[in-house]
Amino acid sequence: MDDIIIAHEIMQEHEIERYFEIWRESVMRSRLTITAVFLKIANTTEPNTNHQVTSFLQSKLRKTDLLFQLSDGNHWGIFFLQSSDVEARAFLKRIFAILKAERKLQHIALNASITEIRNNNVMFEDLLVKNKEMLAGDEQLTWTITEVKDYSEQPTELVKVSIIEQNAIFRQVLESGLNRLDIPHFTLEVKNYEDGYSFLQSDSYKTGHLHLVIMNDILPRKNGLEILHIMRNMPNEKKFIIYMLSERNSEGAALNAYEGGVDEYIVKPFNLRLLEAKIKRTFARFWL
Amino acid sequence: MIKLSISFLITIIAILLVVLFIFMVYLLVQRQRESHFENARDRYIQNYSQLWYDYLFNKEHFSMVLVPRGRAQVEAIELIFSSYLKNIINEKVQCDIKQFSNQYLKKFYEKDLLSKRWSIRMNALYRIADLQIDELLIMCQEFEKTKISEEEYFQLLKIYSIFQSNLFMEKIKMPIVSYSESEYRRLFVLLEDDVFIRFFDDFNSWPANIQFAVIDTAPVKRNMQYIDQLKKLLSHDVAEINIRALKGLYEMGVIDEIESYIPFVTSDMWEARLMVAKVFKHVPLTYSYSYLEQLLQDENWWVRSQAAKTIVEDRYGIAKLQQFIESSNDQYAIEMAQEIAARKEENK
Amino acid sequence: MKIIDYGMLLFGGIILFYMLFVIVSYCAMFIIAMLDLRKSYRLDPSEYDDAHIDAFYSKPVSLLVPAYNEEVGVVDTVYSLLNLRYPQTEIIIINDGSTDQTLQTVIEHFQMKPISKIVRTNIPTKQIKQIYESEIYKNCILVDKENGGKADALNVGINVSQYPYFCSIDGDSILDEKSLLRVMKPIILSDGEVIAAGGNIRIANGAKMQYGSIYETQLPTNYLVIMQVIEYLRAFLMGRIALSKFNLVLIISGAFSVFSKKWAVEAGGYSTNIIGEDMELVVTIHRLIKEKKEKKRIEFVPDPVCWTEAPQTLGVLRNQRRRWHQGLFESLWKHKKMTLNPRYGKIGFISFPYFWLVECLGPIVELGGYIYIVIAFFLGKIYYEIALILLLLFVIYGVIFSIAAILFESWSMNTYPKKRELLRMILLAFTEIFWYRPLTLFWRCEGLIRFLLRKSDWGNMKRVGIAEKEKSQ
Numbered sequence A: 001m002d003d004i005i006i007a008h009e010i011m012q013e014h015e016i017e018r019y020f021e022i023w024r025e026s027v028m029r030s031r032l033t034i035t036a037v038f039l040k041i042a043n044t045t046e047p048n049t050n051h052q053v054t055s056f057l058q059s060k061l062r063k064t065d066l067l068f069q070l071s072d073g074n075h076w077g078i079f080f081l082q083s084s085d086v087e088a089r090a091f092l093k094r095i096f097a098i099l100k101a102e103r104k105l106q107h108i109a110l111n112a113s114i115t116e117i118r119n120n121n122v123m124f125e126d127l128l129v130k131n132k133e134m135l136a137g138d139e140q141l142t143w144t145i146t147e148v149k150d151y152s153e154q155p156t157e158l159v160k161v162s163i164i165e166q167n168a169i170f171r172q173v174l175e176s177g178l179n180r181l182d183i184p185h186f187t188l189e190v191k192n193y194e195d196g197y198s199f200l201q202s203d204s205y206k207t208g209h210l211h212l213v214i215m216n217d218i219l220p221r222k223n224g225l226e227i228l229h230i231m232r233n234m235p236n237e238k239k240f241i242i243y244m245l246s247e248r249n250s251e252g253a254a255l256n257a258y259e260g261g262v263d264e265y266i267v268k269p270f271n272l273r274l275l276e277a278k279i280k281r282t283f284a285r286f287w288l
Numbered sequence B: 001m002i003k004l005s006i007s008f009l010i011t012i013i014a015i016l017l018v019v020l021f022i023f024m025v026y027l028l029v030q031r032q033r034e035s036h037f038e039n040a041r042d043r044y045i046q047n048y049s050q051l052w053y054d055y056l057f058n059k060e061h062f063s064m065v066l067v068p069r070g071r072a073q074v075e076a077i078e079l080i081f082s083s084y085l086k087n088i089i090n091e092k093v094q095c096d097i098k099q100f101s102n103q104y105l106k107k108f109y110e111k112d113l114l115s116k117r118w119s120i121r122m123n124a125l126y127r128i129a130d131l132q133i134d135e136l137l138i139m140c141q142e143f144e145k146t147k148i149s150e151e152e153y154f155q156l157l158k159i160y161s162i163f164q165s166n167l168f169m170e171k172i173k174m175p176i177v178s179y180s181e182s183e184y185r186r187l188f189v190l191l192e193d194d195v196f197i198r199f200f201d202d203f204n205s206w207p208a209n210i211q212f213a214v215i216d217t218a219p220v221k222r223n224m225q226y227i228d229q230l231k232k233l234l235s236h237d238v239a240e241i242n243i244r245a246l247k248g249l250y251e252m253g254v255i256d257e258i259e260s261y262i263p264f265v266t267s268d269m270w271e272a273r274l275m276v277a278k279v280f281k282h283v284p285l286t287y288s289y290s291y292l293e294q295l296l297q298d299e300n301w302w303v304r305s306q307a308a309k310t311i312v313e314d315r316y317g318i319a320k321l322q323q324f325i326e327s328s329n330d331q332y333a334i335e336m337a338q339e340i341a342a343r344k345e346e347n348k
Numbered sequence C: 001m002k003i004i005d006y007g008m009l010l011f012g013g014i015i016l017f018y019m020l021f022v023i024v025s026y027c028a029m030f031i032i033a034m035l036d037l038r039k040s041y042r043l044d045p046s047e048y049d050d051a052h053i054d055a056f057y058s059k060p061v062s063l064l065v066p067a068y069n070e071e072v073g074v075v076d077t078v079y080s081l082l083n084l085r086y087p088q089t090e091i092i093i094i095n096d097g098s099t100d101q102t103l104q105t106v107i108e109h110f111q112m113k114p115i116s117k118i119v120r121t122n123i124p125t126k127q128i129k130q131i132y133e134s135e136i137y138k139n140c141i142l143v144d145k146e147n148g149g150k151a152d153a154l155n156v157g158i159n160v161s162q163y164p165y166f167c168s169i170d171g172d173s174i175l176d177e178k179s180l181l182r183v184m185k186p187i188i189l190s191d192g193e194v195i196a197a198g199g200n201i202r203i204a205n206g207a208k209m210q211y212g213s214i215y216e217t218q219l220p221t222n223y224l225v226i227m228q229v230i231e232y233l234r235a236f237l238m239g240r241i242a243l244s245k246f247n248l249v250l251i252i253s254g255a256f257s258v259f260s261k262k263w264a265v266e267a268g269g270y271s272t273n274i275i276g277e278d279m280e281l282v283v284t285i286h287r288l289i290k291e292k293k294e295k296k297r298i299e300f301v302p303d304p305v306c307w308t309e310a311p312q313t314l315g316v317l318r319n320q321r322r323r324w325h326q327g328l329f330e331s332l333w334k335h336k337k338m339t340l341n342p343r344y345g346k347i348g349f350i351s352f353p354y355f356w357l358v359e360c361l362g363p364i365v366e367l368g369g370y371i372y373i374v375i376a377f378f379l380g381k382i383y384y385e386i387a388l389i390l391l392l393l394f395v396i397y398g399v400i401f402s403i404a405a406i407l408f409e410s411w412s413m414n415t416y417p418k419k420r421e422l423l424r425m426i427l428l429a430f431t432e433i434f435w436y437r438p439l440t441l442f443w444r445c446e447g448l449i450r451f452l453l454r455k456s457d458w459g460n461m462k463r464v465g466i467a468e469k470e471k472s473q
Helices: A013-029 A049-060 A085-101 A124-135 A168-180 A196-202 A224-232 A251-260 A272-284 B002-057 B071-087 B091-113 B118-130 B134-145 B150-163 B165-173 B181-188 B208-220 B225-233 B239-252 B259-266 B270-282 B285-296 B301-313 B317-327 B331-347 C002-040 C046-052 C074-082 C102-110 C150-160 C179-183 C185-189 C223-245 C261-266 C277-292 C314-334 C342-360 C362-379 C381-413 C419-434 C436-454
Strands: A034-041 A065-069 A075-080 A110-117 A145-148 A157-164 A186-193 A210-216 A240-246 A264-267 C061-067 C089-096 C112-115 C128-134 C140-145 C165-169 C173-175 C194-203 C208-210 C213-216 C256-260 C297-308
Touching: A013 A034, A013 A065, A013 A075, A013 A124, A034 A049, A034 A085, A034 A124, A049 A065, A049 A075, A049 A085, A075 A085, A075 A124, A085 A110, A085 A145, A110 A124, A124 A145, A157 A168, A157 A196, A168 A186, A168 A272, A168 B002, A168 B071, A186 A196, A196 A224, A210 A224, A224 A240, A224 A251, A240 A251, A240 A272, A251 A264, B002 B071, B002 B091, B002 C381, B002 C419, B071 B091, B071 B118, B091 B118, B091 B134, B118 B134, B118 B150, B118 C002, B134 B150, B150 B165, B150 B181, B181 B208, B181 C185, B208 B225, B208 B239, B225 B239, B239 B259, B239 B270, B259 B270, B259 B285, B270 B285, B270 B301, B285 B301, B285 B317, B285 B331, B301 B317, B301 B331, B317 B331, C002 C223, C002 C342, C002 C362, C002 C381, C046 C179, C046 C185, C061 C074, C061 C150, C074 C089, C074 C102, C074 C173, C089 C102, C089 C150, C102 C112, C102 C140, C128 C150, C140 C150, C150 C165, C150 C261, C150 C277, C165 C261, C179 C185, C179 C194, C179 C256, C179 C297, C185 C194, C185 C297, C194 C223, C194 C261, C194 C277, C223 C297, C223 C314, C223 C381, C223 C419, C223 C436, C256 C261, C256 C277, C261 C277, C277 C297, C277 C314, C277 C342, C297 C381, C314 C342, C314 C436, C342 C362, C362 C381, C362 C436, C381 C419, C419 C436
Parallel strands: A110 A145, A157 A186, A157 A210, A210 A240, A240 A264, C061 C089, C061 C165, C089 C140, C194 C297
Antiparallel strands: A034 A075, A034 A110, A065 A075, C112 C128, C128 C140, C165 C256, C173 C297, C194 C256, C208 C213
């Protein structure tokens, strides 16, 4: 009988819990969204269905997705790492369409719920309970996709912003502009410095926070390139987003700066609105 | 005799003492004035730069307290404006600054233009151009008729080029004063493309300095229409113009065919050979390698060096150089190829 | 008695005549400098600075820093060069076989890594040991070479440099951030007609400085240093401006000067067997210009500022002055054929005689003047009166030139000195003639004697370190 697909080993609820706890923490640390999808068979008629569903789901997953079976036997869970609810929904639509079209599997009808996780306030038990409740509704409905919204609230992260610029009037412009900047899920703590030395003295760059540095390349007492070098040689250098402003319009100077590790080299005069848009875009990329 | 000379000497001493006293008083008074002036200026900046920011960037209402009273405040405003204009491009801000300057600063610069002091007049001319006080254009034209220095005339040309390009073209055709290349560049760089391109129409009629500055300015304008103009100059009789045109084309970075450049590989001028080695940076190595190999064995150090650098920029450049090192027997060329290849490896 | 009387009269006459000549030439310089500075006083320099920060308007410059036992100062010098507002530069530090930690200090501070680089030998020099490149600043190079003297180190720098102009900076000096831009101004604006330019040197003692930036200037407290401050102002702001106006400059300070590489190489680079190698190069280039009949100029520019540490003790100052004067004599002597030679035009007819008479022989005559006053004082009533009055005259005339120099400084910097500092400088200027002037005159005469004595043994002259000033710290 070729329509019986042999089910592979599938992970069980108790095995997955420990993995989940690691992922949950990396949601915060690495800003990686994970999405959990739970599935339940809507019409339990034929005996062999569970195996068929398991095999079917397993054949449709990517390598970064993880399938497991709940201890009650008729729920499946899938963790999509680095994915948002958009991708999970697309996945579900795809497999629902296949199931409806495939004649051999036409006896199966599923319901699904999606949970997007963007913070670490979620316990594994709660996740299961909430989703089971969602799926426990009316038996008559099939192919429904519901959502658990409880964990999709992104935490607000503190970003340190340092402006290092010699011209006091322009420094004030930058500071006001950045203070006004509204970036979802990030709060900016703006500080300004008039030269490289006072920035290095402040020690504020040593904390683990994300740190946006907007500085001139030429500064009295430790210039921009040296500060760049110091920051890029720190063990957690990835936390720095470095924008260098320069009045030196020369190809060589820009190349040196990029090779030294700036994220943007902007020649003055520049458009302030564009700078703000660039900064916003940079932060938007951190989360899916 | 000695008696006489003693009284004479004493008179001189007295005169010198008076001179000394005058110098000292002058210095002390000036110091006093200067610190008063600076205090007033800094006070204005401190009190009103936030207001200025709110007005220019946050579209808040204009407040009459911002209107300058006295020179110190004018200087403060100049400092604030120049900090904005130097660092930020924003059309609305530029427009507001222009409007404000026309309305409230005009009278100060008008007076400065009539000053006896050259430096004061120069500063006024600077500001008229920077802050775009176009209402003073007529006054500037009047000013031109008085006896003015070359530097002032240069500033006037700059002002014309901003406000009235036709007038500018008219003036520059009259060879009253001749400026250096870098000064002409400063004049040309701000010109609109449709004005600037007119320089190519009758290229040979311009003096050499203008010709050179035009060629050098063209690539900075980043407009494809100048490629053809520069290519035409490759066949000009003057070697310096050929070389500069090559440099300009290299800077434009768009080389659509290499036929026009090949004659320069065997040029008598090493500068031309150097430039053509640079131009080949923008050409796939498969087309240019045979010429670059020729340049790599050039008698001139700079040409050899540039040829090697150009080759090594290609993805397969190092392999090509290794091949060359093995097969060639030109010791100088091999050394150069080795150094450049080694540097490239180091930087990986 | 009669003979003494006539002798004294003759002696006094010569001195008076000489003094009149000097005073007239100083007055001429004073007026020329005043007209020049007065013109640009209050001119806003930022207009030029801002436009020319763009690489499109300027020419790239190689900055050469020769260092011999400069472990204390060289890092600050390099920091100040890194902070220059100039679009395109390369910094070449040349370690001239230092015996202290100069090499290690630079390598550590700027993370230098050895690189392989072929150097074109434009000028023959001592052997290069190793070339390094900074990991932080790609345009910063360190050359380690065998000891050969400052001139030889500079020649190595010229060979290594890749740009058409080079600027020499002493390993214990600090450049102001806009100074390079401004010293290059005559070169850029004349389309290369100016082939060398020198800037203003000021004394950094008393200024507060960190990582190559001067952030507060203050008049130093040491009287010897204040006296030098005044002396520098006079020398630079009166003498050199006036000479520069007519292309007559024979000295642009080696501590901060820019040269066209082409011309310097043609002149054979810096001479290694002479003390005043900076003056020597300028004179040689002048000679070259005239011999090739080209229309080129060498200029002094008053507003670019280079800060340098002045000697704080008499011993070091004596050494410095002795060497300067010996160097001056050497160069003049070497090119003595140019004096009053119509082939060299104004240089031969004005500069050379001026330097011979005022700068070179001046100390002897002035010293004679001091001796005259002392003798006259002891000889009797008539002499003693006239001697006193003459003395008074010279004091006041000295003070007037000093205060004029302070005024010029205020005009060229667009800022006036503080009241207290001004008064202190003026008061000190009154005393100059009683201690500072005779001391320096004496040292300069010493330099002259040394020149006369050692004239024959140039070849094996013992090398003096690049900067002995550093000992003063």
